[in-house]
Amino acid sequence: MRSIAVMNQKGGVGKTTSSVNLAAALAREGRRVCLMDLDPQGHASFHVGVEAGPDMPTVYDVFTQQTTLDHARQLVGENLSLIPANIDLAATEVELAGTQGREFFLRNAMQHWKEQNRFDYVVMDCPPSLGILTINALTAVNEVFIPLQPHFFALQGLSKLFETTALVTRRLNRDLRVTGIMMCLYESGTRLAADVTEDLKQFLNASDGDTPWASAKIFKSKVRRNIKLAEAPSFGQSIMDYAPTSSGAVDYLALAAEVLAMEAAM
Amino acid sequence: MRSIAVMNQKGGVGKTTSSVNLAAALAREGRRVCLMDLDPQGHASFHVGVEAGPDMPTVYDVFTQQTTLDHARQLVGENLSLIPANIDLAATEVELAGTQGREFFLRNAMQHWKEQNRFDYVVMDCPPSLGILTINALTAVNEVFIPLQPHFFALQGLSKLFETTALVTRRLNRDLRVTGIMMCLYESGTRLAADVTEDLKQFLNASDGDTPWASAKIFKSKVRRNIKLAEAPSFGQSIMDYAPTSSGAVDYLALAAEVLAMEAAM
Ligand SMILES: Nc1ncnc2c1ncn2[C@@H]1O[C@H](COP(=O)(O)OP(=O)(O)OP(=O)(O)O)[C@@H](O)[C@H]1O
Numbered sequence: 189m190r191s192i193a194v195m196n197q198k199g200g201v202g203k204t205t206s207s208v209n210l211a212a213a214l215a216r217e218g219r220r221v222c223l224m225d226l227d228p229q230g231h232a233s234f235h236v237g238v239e240a241g242p243d244m245p246t247v248y249d250v251f252t253q254q255t256t257l258d259h260a261r262q263l264v265g266e267n268l269s270l271i272p273a274n275i276d277l278a279a280t281e282v283e284l285a286g287t288q289g290r291e292f293f294l295r296n297a298m299q300h301w302k303e304q305n306r307f308d309y310v311v312m313d314c315p316p317s318l319g320i321l322t323i324n325a326l327t328a329v330n331e332v333f334i335p336l337q338p339h340f341f342a343l344q345g346l347s348k349l350f351e352t353t354a355l356v357t358r359r360l361n362r363d364l365r366v367t368g369i370m371m372c373l374y375e376s377g378t379r380l381a382a383d384v385t386e387d388l389k390q391f392l393n394a395s396d397g398d399t400p401w402a403s404a405k406i407f408k409s410k411v412r413r414n415i416k417l418a419e420a421p422s423f424g425q426s427i428m429d430y431a432p433t434s435s436g437a438v439d440y441l442a443l444a445a446e447v448l449a450m451e452a453a454m
Numbered sequence: 455m456r457s458i459a460v461m462n463q464k465g466g467v468g469k470t471t472s473s474v475n476l477a478a479a480l481a482r483e484g485r486r487v488c489l490m491d492l493d494p495q496g497h498a499s500f501h502v503g504v505e506a507g508p509d510m511p512t513v514y515d516v517f518t519q520q521t522t523l524d525h526a527r528q529l530v531g532e533n534l535s536l537i538p539a540n541i542d543l544a545a546t547e548v549e550l551a552g553t554q555g556r557e558f559f560l561r562n563a564m565q566h567w568k569e570q571n572r573f574d575y576v577v578m579d580c581p582p583s584l585g586i587l588t589i590n591a592l593t594a595v596n597e598v599f600i601p602l603q604p605h606f607f608a609l610q611g612l613s614k615l616f617e618t619t620a621l622v623t624r625r626l627n628r629d630l631r632v633t634g635i636m637m638c639l640y641e642s643g644t645r646l647a648a649d650v651t652e653d654l655k656q657f658l659n660a661s662d663g664d665t666p667w668a669s670a671k672i673f674k675s676k677v678r679r680n681i682k683l684a685e686a687p688s689f690g691q692s693i694m695d696y697a698p699t700s701s702g703a704v705d706y707l708a709l710a711a712e713v714l715a716m717e718a719a720m
Pocket residue numbers: 198199200201202203204205206227231314315316372373374411412413414415416417418419421464465605606607
């Protein structure tokens with residue numbers, strides 16, 4: 189079972205768009221996928237047609253140990269399940285503060301899924317912060333995918349992100365690796381996108397071999413800016429359902445193909 | 455002296471780009487402007503050519519009462535001053551926790567500027583959060599400008615923002631009003647941008663007359679997506695200096711003209 193945290197503390201860089209569309213594309217290819225919404229804004233849930241009202245079990249109830257992941261799981265498409273989130277999750281940071289073992293609640297809740305190989309892929313949409321929700325994702329997964337908008341300050345945020353990942357790898361989860369970087373909101377033909385992508389490559393090449401991002405692959409498929417990707421959430425559909433011939437669908441299918449190709453080496 | 459907090463807790467919606475370019479455009483029109491960087495990322499500072507190293511006084515030193523705003527102020531252009539920020543500011547949230555009167559440190563530091571009409575405009579670039587830094591901006595200013603990207607979830611974030619503003623107005627700063635909403639990263643010709651803008655108008659029209667956003671004006675000038683705006687920060691220049699004939703420069707100059715036109719009614 190591959191477990192992937194889609195994270196970047198910078199806001200609006202494509203975490204949710206990538207989590208949802210990658211999960212949907214992998215499910216389309218026949219993999220058993222569970223999309224997990226870890227953002228109190230509940231955007232990933234909304235994006236697949238789910239608005240979690242007060243009676244619906246959510247990932248918050250898993251954190252407070254009032255329910256299990258299996259009970260919170262909903263089927264949202266063929267081969268595609270969702271663990272929804274809503275604004276209740278905003279309380280988690282405060283409620284878990286100081287609690288012993290608070291970094292591992294999600295990992296513990298997922299343990300039986302790993303043992304039973306319950307899914308082929310678990311994809312976690314992280315909120316734009318490095319707080320307790322993101323830390324729970326990082327201790328629960330083996331892989332991190334980082335969506336990056338190739339704009340000027342992208343690499344400044346990346347350093348901070350890598351720092352946090354290194355800390356978690358050293359102290360809380362020895363299996364954690366940054367395995368993929370997804371270029372999102374890519375403005376083709378602009379020098380800025382090309383320059384930042386080049387800077388990113390050099391940054392990675394200069395990294396030590398023993399860092400958790402040493403073997404991070406920059407996916408060749410760049411997700412180009414496409415208004416269809418911004419429209420899809422309002423219809424509660426993945427881009428593959430909403431606009432199957434759009435460049436957004438083409439790009440996320442190509443990204444999914446690269447993600448599947450990694451399996452051979454695992 | 456008009457004091458304006460440029461705020462939106464959502465990341466990457468144009469706060470910094472708007473703070474910097476609006477401040478620069480107003481200065482270009484002869485107004486005495488002070489741009490204040492309230493984000494530990496220091497993007498506004500970088501955007502006007504300032505990288506605050508350990509020896510440079512920053513807004514953090516003002517919060518810790520080790521220096522005054524006058525001492526931290528740097529001239530960065532004709533009629534344009536800056537109060538810089540750097541990563542030190544990240545400590546403020548933790549350091550001020552529980553301190554009596556922590557919501558008013560900035561207001562107190564600015565009091566003499568108001569009395570002396572030291573500037574025509576103070577423009578504050580807020581971080582993407584509703585924490586103590588943003589609260590300090592809200593208690594220190596009379597006006598809030600909200601940059602908004604017309605994408606699907608924009609209004610969800612706006613409700614939360616208005617809630618916070620209402621709370622501050624009721625309890626901490628009776629003079630606070632949301633006076634402007636700036637449409638940023640506007641993709642002309644798309645239905646999504648038109649639909650969200652229309653939803654926003656209806657949302658405001660439906661608001662009670664006694665809310666702090668009742669008279670919020672949606673600026674007619676929309677800031678269109680323009681790669682030049684994303685390139686300018688890397689040169690430490692406003693868009694007016696970097697690419698004076700670009701649509702980015704045209705749009706921010708038009709926005710500044712609307713902001714100046716508000717003076718007549720104040
Ligand atoms: N390639 C793209 N082309 C056009 N719009 C896009 C693209 N990718 C994402 N968007 C839109 O940009 C906005 C931000 O994307 P998204 O919500 O995926 O980012 P995020 O990193 O999850 O944000 P947050 O930090 O708030 O969780 C959304 O409105 C989304 O629909």
